[in-house]
Amino acid sequence: MNDQAPATVDLQALLREANVLDVLEALDQELVGLAPVKQRIRDIAAYLVVSKARATLGLTGAPPSLHMSFTGNPGTGKTTVALRMAEILHRLSYVRKGHLVSVTRDDLVGQYIGHTAPKTKEVLKRALGGVLFIDEAYYLYRPENERDYGQEAIEILLQVMENQRDDLVVILAGYKDRMDTFFRSNPGMASRIAHHIDFPDYGEGELNAIAALMLDKLDYRLDAGAEAALHEYIALRRMQPNFANARSIRNALDRARLRQATRLFAAVAPVTREALQTISAADIRASRVFQGG
Amino acid sequence: MRVTQGTFSFLPDLTDVEIRAQIEYALKNGWAVAVEYTDEPHPRNVYWEMWGMPMFDLQDAAGAMMEVNACRQAFPDHYIKINAFDSTQGWESTRLSFIVNRPGNEPGFRVVRQETAGRNIRYAVESYAVDRPEGSRY
Numbered sequence: 001m002n003d004q005a006p007a008t009v010d011l012q013a014l015l016r017e018a019n020v021l022d023v024l025e026a027l028d029q030e031l032v033g034l035a036p037v038k039q040r041i042r043d044i045a046a047y048l049v050v051s052k053a054r055a056t057l058g059l060t061g062a063p064p065s066l067h068m069s070f071t072g073n074p075g076t077g078k079t080t081v082a083l084r085m086a087e088i089l090h091r092l093s094y095v096r097k098g099h100l101v102s103v104t105r106d107d108l109v110g111q112y113i114g115h116t117a118p119k120t121k122e123v124l125k126r127a128l129g130g131v132l133f134i135d136e137a138y139y140l141y142r143p144e145n146e147r148d149y150g151q152e153a154i155e156i157l158l159q160v161m162e163n164q165r166d167d168l169v170v171i172l173a174g175y176k177d178r179m180d181t182f183f184r185s186n187p188g189m190a191s192r193i194a195h196h197i198d199f200p201d202y203g204e205g206e207l208n209a210i211a212a213l214m215l216d217k218l219d220y221r222l223d224a225g226a227e228a229a230l231h232e233y234i235a236l237r238r239m240q241p242n243f244a245n246a247r248s249i250r251n252a253l254d255r256a257r258l259r260q261a262t263r264l265f266a267a268v269a270p271v272t273r274e275a276l277q278t279i280s281a282a283d284i285r286a287s288r289v290f291q292g293g
Numbered sequence: 294m295r296v297t298q299g300t301f302s303f304l305p306d307l308t309d310v311e312i313r314a315q316i317e318y319a320l321k322n323g324w325a326v327a328v329e330y331t332d333e334p335h336p337r338n339v340y341w342e343m344w345g346m347p348m349f350d351l352q353d354a355a356g357a358m359m360e361v362n363a364c365r366q367a368f369p370d371h372y373i374k375i376n377a378f379d380s381t382q383g384w385e386s387t388r389l390s391f392i393v394n395r396p397g398n399e400p401g402f403r404v405v406r407q408e409t410a411g412r413n414i415r416y417a418v419e420s421y422a423v424d425r426p427e428g429s430r431y
Contacts, residue, residue, distance in 0.1 A: 097352045118345070125360070129353025167355040 001034025007080050009053040016092040017075045019159055031077050033206035040197045041085065048092045065194040066094060066169045067161055069137075069183075071176040075245030078173045079133065081199075081273060085171065088132040095169055099130035104240065105139040108153040114281035116149040126220050128167045138182035158188050202245050207234045216278075225281030236289050252287065259283040294332050299374060299390040310312045311359065311368030312375070312393050316354035318398050319377035324388055325349045326357045328364050347378060361393055370396040370431035393403045396422075396431035399424070 015021060024045065027038060051064045066089065070078040070261070083100050090098025107123050110116035113229060136141070142148040161170050172179065172189075176198060183190035202210065206229055215222065222230060237243060260283045264271050297303055307315070319326055321371040327347035331338065348357055357375070364373050373394035378385040400421035407415045422430040 096355075099352050122357075125348060125356030126350050126352065128351075128355035128359070164355065164359075167353070 002069070005011050005059075009056050009072055011049055011053055012283060014049050014053060015045075018049075018093075020049075020091050021085050023084055023091065023222075029082070031211045034077060034081075034199065034203055037077070037081060037197055037199055038194070041081065044085075044090070044195060045088055046174060047095060061161055063093075063165065065165070065192070067193045068169070068171045068172040068197060069179060069193050070171060070197050070199060071179045072173075073175065073201055073245060075247030075277065076199035076201065077120070077246065078199055079135070082131065082133045082171050082173070082195075084106045086169075089131065091167055096167075097129035099126040099127075099132055101104040101130060102133040102135060104135050105150065108134070108140065108157075109149045111149075113149075117156060117217055120153045124156070124160050124168070126163070131169045131171060133173065135169045136174045138174050138178040141182055141185055143185060153158055154186060158192065204231075204235060204238065205246070206236070210246050211253065214250060214253055215271075218253075218257075218275060220253075221277045223278050223280050226279050226284055229281040229284040233284055233287060233289055240289065252289075254283075255287065258285045259286055294399055296336075296372065296392070296395065296399060298336065299328070299392055299393045306395070306420050307391070307393065311356045313358055315389070315391065316357045319389055320351055320357075321383060322353060322377075322379070322388070323427070324377040324379050325385075326351060327376045327378065328360045328373065329376060330364055330371045330394075332368075332396075332427060333423060334372060334373045335418070340373075341374065344373070347376075361415065365394050369394075372396070384417075397429065407411075 006125065013147075023036075024042060027041065031038070047064060055063075066261045068085070070082065072078055079102065082102075086095070086098050086100045089095045103123055110119045137247055140150040142150055157170065160168060166201065170193075170200070174182070183193075193207050197250070211234065234249070237248060237252065256279050260279050263283065264275060301307060316326055325347045328344040329341035330344055331341040346362060348360070351357060361375065363374065371394065372391045372392060374390055376387050376388040379388045402418050402420050405417040405419055407417065409415055
């Protein structure tokens with residue numbers, strides 16, 4: 001055994017030194033709800049710190065497997081959490097650069113024979129030293145077409161995930177059911193991914209909180225009528241098809257801002273600072289959602 | 294005879310750790326890194342073959358090392374060099390260029406003399422290696 005190895009390691013000090021707590025706190029403040037996800041991220045952070053401590057004490061053991069899968073419906077915060085995860089991994093020096101390269105099938109799979117490998121490698125090279133985020137990863141595998149080039153991309157990906165674990169962390173993301181099918185048909189991929197994190201849909205209260213947070217960031221305010229209108233809007237919109245959680249809320253707010261601008265313009269009179277900030281009930285109630293679709 | 298070309302050419306061959314550090318330095322400066330190879334060692338041969346495209350948007354040296362190693366595997370007995378381009382001026386200018394792989398046996402160069410009009414002599418330099426055709430020189 002190594003004589004120089006210290007006898008004890010202060011885990012809290014390791015955590016503080018890496019400034020990981022800042023990232024976890026930012027995650028808490030930036031993202032509403034998602035309690036199970038936040039807990040898993042904390043678990044993973046703790047696991048990474050412990051693995052580092054073990055290495056300091058000279059305990060053997062393979063470096064932790066870091067590839068992850070984020071499953072959940074659109075707009076549940078997968079990309080945002082992936083960005084934070086990259087930062088955490090960087091601060092604990094599990095990846096050297098800590099940048100996030102976000103890709104989809106189009107960036108990896110080529111259009112003709114021999115096109116896929118260089119394309120995938122190009123993306124991998126860009127992502128080395130950081131985190132590769134593959135959105136809607138299940139599209140890589142198309143069982144209905146046995147000559148689909150997606151399989152080739154998966155094989156190259158697997159090879160790098162296995163051989164260059166120090167250089168790259170891969171995060172796959174997509175709908176839960178489709179990702180499950182994807183993993184079932186690609187056991188090689190499933191066995192190399194250690195952390196599966198499921199992102200739950202937001203509840204109504206959480207969506208209201210998200211809307212408030214977004215408006216606050218954009219420097220807008222709701223008047224009393226608008227607040228009630230927005231709550232009603234969210235309740236109705238949730239029931240409709242194609243509801244994309246936080247993303248739908250963002251779009252709804254963008255449209256409300258558009259209507260507010262039109263309204264202010266139509267009024268001709270000079271506007272006050274307050275008027276520029278305020279979204280009224282009419283701006284929200286003009287939405288199609290209130291007309292039954 | 295050891296071919297000396299580019300930066301660091303009078304130092305012992307760089308180790309992989311040193312090569313990696315040099316690539317890191319190039320990337321830190323925002324330069325694009327490219328891998329090139331040849332088996333024609335003439336000092337005036339500036340047209341080496343490109344091993345893939347220059348690598349723009351790299352964040353980490355690992356990507357370039359991947360290509361260097363792939364090139365070494367394909368051409369273990371060729372000269373391989375790394376070029377770092379600075380494109381910030383609008384045109385590509387080489388900022389750094391160094392050899393990362395060389396043949397095990399470098400036979401060196403001979404002087405060729407050609408007698409021309411008026412008993413003048415023209416001199417040429419030619420590698421012993423180029424007697425054999427391209428691809429089977431080393």
